[in-house]
Amino acid sequence: MVDVLMQLADDPSLEVKLQREHIKALIQTISVEWAMSELLKNPGAIQKATEELDRVIERDRGVEEKDIVNLPYIEAIVKRNDASHPMAPLLVP
Template sequence: MSWLEHSHRRVVRRGCAGGEEHTASGDLIVGGTDTSSVTIEWAMSELLRNPAALTKATEELDRVIGRERLVTEGGIPSLPYLEAIVKETMHAPTPSDVSMDGYDVPTGTLVFVNVWAIGRDPAVWGHAAEEFRPERFVGSSLDVKGQDFELLPFGSGRRICPGIGLGLKMVQVILANLVHGFSWKLPDGLANEKLSMEEKFGLSVQRMVPLEAVAEPRLPAHVYAGP
């Protein structure tokens, strides 16, 4: 059973009686690592809080992928707005341990680069540094692969995350299919602007309260069945 087929069995189903079930979005992530699922949960939170961005992403997916298939890894390079959403979400990733020259740091000390603060620095990102704006990455050469120090979700240099390739692909493909495969809204009539974005700090910056959302399949039923 594919991850999306498994997800389809767990998301809200609106039957003839109009009944709904709610599920934490994290439950939709099958086989992902902790940091990948955290990134996807934040991305979905931002999209639910910013309906215009969610609509723009959905329109791109419909235009490029169409409604008769799911998104595969090969389709990601043709989805620049989806890629921009992933980069924008990675403003608050997991810290990285590094060695630093010029500082009296005792041997064996674990040093964390505050990439969360870098991603919100107005000197780098302008006055709208804390706003969710995927457009800032559309047409930009900035990447997350360790060469641009403004954006270091995976670290850089010798100690860059060894799982960068797999992790990035997982986030992109899973997020693309969540947006493409389902229509999303917040439960109980919660207004978008009222969605809590409170953070809980640790080795990864997680949501203080897990995201809950209502999803409805938006593609033909045969698409979810897979090959």
């Protein structure tokens, strides 16, 4: 899939130019969708993640990259998602 998208990005005949950033965003979106679908199946995990975010992050700001070290449960969710739904099959031509 990624190979085809990269070929389309290099195709000058297309009316709409597909950028490499668009491909990266698509892959990241797919990963987030998988994580959200897994979380929706596990309300207990959502509750724990919400509690961790409430404890570590102030309500008036968003999560920043520097906060990740203080969010081990959220980090575990991301790692579990990456292990359960690897993007590798999308990379194989």
